[in-house]
Amino acid sequence: MAKQKDNRKPILKDTQQKFMTQAMFWDTHNYANREKYPPYWTMREEDYYDKEGTLYRSMYKQYMSSVDEYEFVMTYIGSMRHWEILQRADWFMNGVLNQLGTYRMTLGLNDWREHMRLRDQSKSRQLLQQAAEEGNVAAMRTLYGDSESPKKTSRKKAKKESSAQVSSIGGEVADFLSKRSAKGG
Numbered sequence: 001m002a003k004q005k006d007n008r009k010p011i012l013k014d015t016q017q018k019f020m021t022q023a024m025f026w027d028t029h030n031y032a033n034r035e036k037y038p039p040y041w042t043m044r045e046e047d048y049y050d051k052e053g054t055l056y057r058s059m060y061k062q063y064m065s066s067v068d069e070y071e072f073v074m075t076y077i078g079s080m081r082h083w084e085i086l087q088r089a090d091w092f093m094n095g096v097l098n099q100l101g102t103y104r105m106t107l108g109l110n111d112w113r114e115h116m117r118l119r120d121q122s123k124s125r126q127l128l129q130q131a132a133e134e135g136n137v138a139a140m141r142t143l144y145g146d147s148e149s150p151k152k153t154s155r156k157k158a159k160k161e162s163s164a165q166v167s168s169i170g171g172e173v174a175d176f177l178s179k180r181s182a183k184g185g
Helices: 059-065 071-077 082-087 092-095 109-133 139-143 155-183
Strands: 055-056
Touching: 055 059, 055 092, 059 109, 071 082, 082 092, 092 109, 109 139
Parallel strands: none
Antiparallel strands: none
């Protein structure tokens, strides 16, 4: 069937103004209530179209496109209280199981958080690499320093090393300024 344009908004509360949980998701909603409370989201990693061509937005995709969890919650759920209620559900935290309970059909929030952590770690590394390529000494040390085996140093030794680093950087600055003045800049 042809895919329909999606102009729907998610329904976040029922008629008694209680926060919705399972009814919000295609993967967990009660089919008997589908007419009254049509699901908007899927727990899948990609948007999903059912047999009728109805689009169910991937909450995972929206979560991963957000800056952080707080931004996601405020943008798509609208309330930290509602988010806390969702987090009490095992299926939401750990993923939706198939009907027999033998395997997970979807990822859960625990997986999403790990994916976001890895994404942020990768972005940070990219920024550090870019800064190091532009000559940022601190970025170079962070990336290429001996981070595998941190060494314990005495305060005196640390102060001496710090002093040497400062004079080394000072030397680099002095070299740069003398070259610059020699060029007439």
